Amino acid sequence: VEASVPEEQREAWKKHSAKEFKTKDQFEADVVRHIETTLARSLFNCDEAAAYAGTALALRDRLIIEWNRTQQQQTFADPKRVYYLSLEFLMGRALDNAILNVGMKDVAKQGLEELGFRMEDVISQERDAALGNGGLGRLAACFLDSLATLNYPAWGYALRYRYGIFRQEIVDGYQVEVPDYWLDFNPWEFPRHDVTVDVQFYGGVRKYTDDSGKQLSVWENGEIVTAVAYDAPIPGYGTRTTNNLRLWSSKASHGEFDFTKFNSGEYEASVADQQRAETISAVLYPNDSLDRGKELRLKQQYFWCAASLFDIVRRFKKSKKAWKEFANQVAIQLNDTHPTLAIPELMRILLDQEGLEWDEAWSITQATFGYTNHTVMPEALEKWSVPLVQHLLPRHLQIIYDINFHFLQYVERNFPKEREMLSRVSIIEESEPKRVRMAFLAVIGSHKVNGVAELHSDLVRTTIFKDFVKIYGPDKFTNVTNGITPRRWLHQANPRLSALIASKLGGHEFLRDLNLLHKVEAYVDDEEFRKEFRAIKYANKVRLAEYTKAVEGITVNPSSLFDIQVKRIHEYKRQQLNIFGVIHRYLELKSMSPEARAKVQPRVSFFGGKAAPGYWMAKMVIHLINQVGKVVNADPDIGDLLKVVFLFDYNVSKAEIITPASDISEHISTAGTEASGTSNMKFVLNGGLIIGTCDGANIEITREVGEDNIFLFGNLAEDVEDLRHAHFYGDSFQLDPSLQRVFDTIRSGTFGDAGPFSGLVDSIVDHGDYYLVSDDFKSYVETQGLIDEAYKDQEAWLTRTITAVSRMGFFSSDRCIDEYAEMICELFPPLAVWRREGWF
């Protein structure tokens, strides 16, 4: 490629080729140049927003240089690439992360100071890129950070939603949703108006015979919508590798207006067409762990899969390699079932466009895809109605039926005595209407299937995919326990703790190899280390207290025990158990003598999280928390002994303030329901202990940090089924007296009109208590009591937190990414070679 450009031309380009800033002076020059030219501002009208914009643009220039270099080198070397298909990437802010990853924190801080700005103020001007609901989307974001840091040639593919997850406001104690239009100013994205893909919907399938007599199908006469690529650079930490996140935006295929319509006087119709096309990428669906089966959502999924696969295939074809090489060059990881249509789409390309035979196309497809499952809860498993798929994607439905046919034949042949298994494993559910079970299609079309924590992967193997383990053997099903990036969740969120650790370990190498944290344990008795560790935790609590005062108007004492539960509001995550526990605590305090009260450990209960807009029960939990806060925080008997705070609009950038400030955080899902959890890892890594059930990654955290350094309670996953059964069919329901008292208090109107809360209480008392709140309440309250006692011995508590931090190395997302790569490379080594040798 290079040789095709004449020598002189190359010289001229080289001479003027963009250079990245290195010194403080160069940084300042870039910032000022952008403020004065790109933004048309000056020294005299540069506010913090403009300072942010200038800084971001300067950093962006730097990232682009590395990004171009990475992409060029990858194009030349053409290694196997990994594509992570995820409908959600919960990225949060990019500026701080970019500065840290390129190692320019000090330069930028001093430079900004000279220009008259404080780094923290500038950074906080940025809006979060909130293209996700919760854990699943944040996991995808951590994975991108690790993939780049570890030099994997990897791309993320998603949609460029105009509206990310809604902003949450609280009015009269109720959640109100406000649209999140985040694209006003987004310096991190590059529109690629030259990179477009036409995506088809509806239409029909025509069969024909080609010259050689072969039967082929073609999908035609549909409606076309164009996908336009927007790229965002993903810098690795301490490496020059800068990967790409490609987001697709939808627009009408005929550009702004359909001119035929426009000229014939149908102005409105042509604008309406355009708007209909743009609707596809307009908004992120705000449901977490819930399948709603909406047509527009299916359109989003196909639009994104089709554009991404076209792009991937186009890149592969440039290399002129044979199709049998495809899976050696391309690994596609499916983040949940949302991108499952990529499987029939690749089949369609290979069969209808490239003319491959079924068997070859199918073996390429299976070897290309890997599928990550994130839940075993039935309400989250996607099933699309057959008539809907037939209407929207007629050719794909045929292919899905063909895949099913081949699969069922295989099962029938190999398990002739188990005919009843056929309907259980069929991709098509024989319901009214029939439905496509996307998880089954994903399993059948992938070479590996993984869960996200050991317990979860066991449940995957023994419950939802039990039959498939029998059919394919156990090796197809594996586990990759989730992790988090220590760059954002330690270094960025808690710079002082990162610096303390670095001072003892001789540098920040632990951020690239988190197992090095084990060396911290040697300092657990070091007085100077302990003093600084404690001071850091206190400072982080002061910061959260100040934030709480500023945004909620509530004064909390940073010396109290800070108890935090922040995550999506969901019945299975059991924020209701937490708030019932808080009410119980309040009632206990009220009934105590002043002498007894004087001995009580003061506590602040923080809550935060969004409820899906249509999820009534979750919204009532938010309301109850706010109402309890109103009463408790104003009660003069209680004072600092108990405060209840609901931090509104929980998101990634707020998590960076909240996470380092916990003494205890709550991960109290009904056993067997939380696939992994990832905030549990973040809190422990930042020197907080956890109260949790034996669920998800809590179990592995326990194994790593030791039983003495975690507070576990509650029933086990293996007993859940029997307990549920007993609620429905057992003798009359006996409620724990203290929980009964909590319910009586709610019903009496102590926390305002009890009407809105009746659903919450009734679901436990009258409707079978599906999430086993009543079964776990007693042990929850007792364990909270143990925590109060333990916290009084501050020295022992400190020892526990330091020990726990030092044992968290396993939970780096770098470890996950290496495990995924090995899983993929078990079949195709080139990726591993690239990684080991590095490129830079």
Ligand code: GP0
């Ligand atoms: C799982 F099924 N998760 C889903 C979903 O629709 N959304 C979502 O965020 C989460 C799990 O609940 C998890 O346990 C897990 O850690 C995360 O996916 C990533 O695997 C929440 O933290």
